[in-house]
Amino acid sequence: MTEKQTWSQRFESALHPAIARFNASIGFDIELIKYDITGSQAHAKMLAHTGIISYEEGEILFTGLEQIRQEYDQGQFQPGIDSEDVHFAVEKRLTEIVGNVGKKLHTARSRNDQVGTDTRLYLRDQIRKIRQQLREFQGVILDIAEKNVETLIPGYTHLQRAQPVSLAHHLLAYFQMAQRDWERLADVYSRVNISPLGCGALAGTTFPIDRHYTAKLLHFDRVYANSLDGVSDRDFAIEFLCAASIIMVHLSRLSEEVILWASEEFRFVTLKDSCATGSSIMPQKKNPDVPELVRGKTGRVFGHLQAMLVIMKGLPLAYNKDLQEDKEGIFDSVNTVKACLEAMTILLQEGLEFRHQRLATAVTEDFANATDVADYLAARGVPFREAYNIVGKVVKTSIAAGKLLKDLHLEEWQEIHPAFAADIYEAIAPRQVVAARNSYGGTGFVQVREAIINARTQLSGK
Known part of the structure; x- marks a missing residue:
């Protein structure tokens, strides 16, 4: 049997070892330790500020917690399964360092509001980091776009050649x-930035705490107005996982395009050795592992979102042990998004080379x-729907003859409709086709350059 826990005086025996392992979260919630220490330091300050403990005791608690932070950073504090979770681990070590005053730290606090606070502090920090990574990712996209305003690439709908576009426009x-x-x-x-600290187990506390004081110390914008909601709310986690899933959707879509572009069928890009691998038996191959992994890892984040929704859908108020299952999904999603953003940023910056000659050829070999x-024709007075049908017949006839539109003689054009003149060849040249789409947000070169200026302005605003 395992050692009795802090809460176990109600019980006559300790947990069965297998149940203790099943119940414990220390194996993964150790990720929260620095946030737990920070939150506990704010709580200790508040207890002293309100006179619930003495100023001296508050200082002892704060200093002891700081020592635990240093011990953990130096690898000297590595709590095991007997600690159950990171919160008990810190409190137990604190009591070892400062004595009985350490047992006062949990006054006017429950693990329910404590874990909620720790998770929000963690996620707040990670959101800042992910947003910075997004800016770096955008910066690389913008650098490539600036060099490729007049590089043309086939644009697709239904994965069928549709209209040529500026490569910069595509990347933007x-x-x-x-x-x-x-x-x-x-x-x-x-x-995320709302403090549940002080909500207690579910109903608040009888002690004269100051929740706004701790919120200010921890840089929360405000506090939960309802203690039941404060300890049981995971909307913020669901929202984060939703936002993370959308990030992964975007990275996965780009990954799919890179995979296609790098194929022999497309040959729009070359993968550099620093971001590709080879086959174990086919020496000629160069595999797009980075985008394939990003595409595959997307499902992990989707799964964590679905899991969180399922966890929450049937929980009565207030806290339930089910909520212990929120952390691994959050942690893994954070790590997955950060890793994928880093990998895709490196791939774009260092691992791809656009094959400009191939792209130039590609936009001339279709309809x-x-x-x-x-x-x-519409610009010359022919109703667009009529013009549309005329051109449809021209395309059909040209395909049967093995010709592209640019290969038709002027006489053939004029046989189709007398409105055609010699300037038709300029009008259908790929570069002019792209340049002419100068509506706001379009692929016209003027619009693309303006979009790049606007994007630089967005980035400079951080």
């Missing part, structure tokens, strides 16, 4: 996705300029 779509991710995390942060022929 991912910049905008990341911008929404950055903004979305700021919104999530506002609901992606067909819409521009219809627009040409």
